[in-house]
Amino acid sequence: MTGSASGIGAAVRAHLEKAGHRVIGVDLRDADVTADLSTADGRAHAIAEITRLSEGTLDGFLPFAGVAAATGRPGDLLVSVNYFGAIAVLEGILPLLRNSESASVVLVSSNSTTTQPNWPVDLAEACLAGDEARAREIANSFGEWGAIQAYPATKAALAWYARTRSAELIKDGIRINAIAPGIIDTPMTQEGSTDPLTGAGMKGFLDQTPIGRAGRPEEIAELAGFLISDRASFFVGSVIFCDGGIDAAFRGKDW
Ligand code: NAI
Structure with a gap:
């Protein structure tokens, strides 16, 4: 997994x-494999080390490394970590997953895909098409709003990847699904809550969340642990919202 x-x-x-x-954990620090997934060299290093440490077979992959939306943060960083840092490594380790008798991949999308309006669809399309340079260019065209626009677009592209590649991957016995969490109490959202642009939005979101609180990381871990296991053997290409009810409250019957 990444982002461990x-x-x-x-x-x-x-x-x-x-x-x-x-x-096998991959991260910028405190991990079995130290790698910067925003770069091609970092991803190649991660793939090589995962291959070595796994001795040729992996039963699962959870690319959870991510960068949050924040005022002034370059949008291209989110493109390269959130989407390409996940998908390039996944595609590099597919041979290891194919060697498993039943492999499972869990991507981490976000409920910002359905609750944040007007994110750039062309950016998500460029991600899904594998065009990192174009996706980075679109993200940076939003200036200081780049990360705020890129975040839901990169997360939508991950959900689309799970849905559109699932039929092909299951032929090799690999189930791929995605989780779409709401606001979970982590260092990422602690940073976001003090940001001048995202802070107010996050507070508004929490106020409207039917369960009345942020999620706990362990609540997402339960779901990830289920999806990665054989108990979830009929889940293929699903995108599962786990968000205290806010996607349901926003979209109701319209999904
Ligand atoms: P976090 O900030 O606590 O953890 C993210 C991890 O990713 C960190 O360990 C960080 O070092 C690693 N990372 C960042 N850039 C990296 C890079 N270039 N190379 C390698 N590793 C890198 O964030 P959190 O909240 O635990 O988020 C985990 C995932 O869940 C992210 O993909 C995030 O977008 C997603 N998510 C989080 C939500 C939340 O409310 N916390 C909601 C929806 C999705």
């Missing part, structure tokens, strides 16, 4: 290890 050092990823790692799995 913090927040949701750290909770997923703990959950999987408690269930008896061996986890």
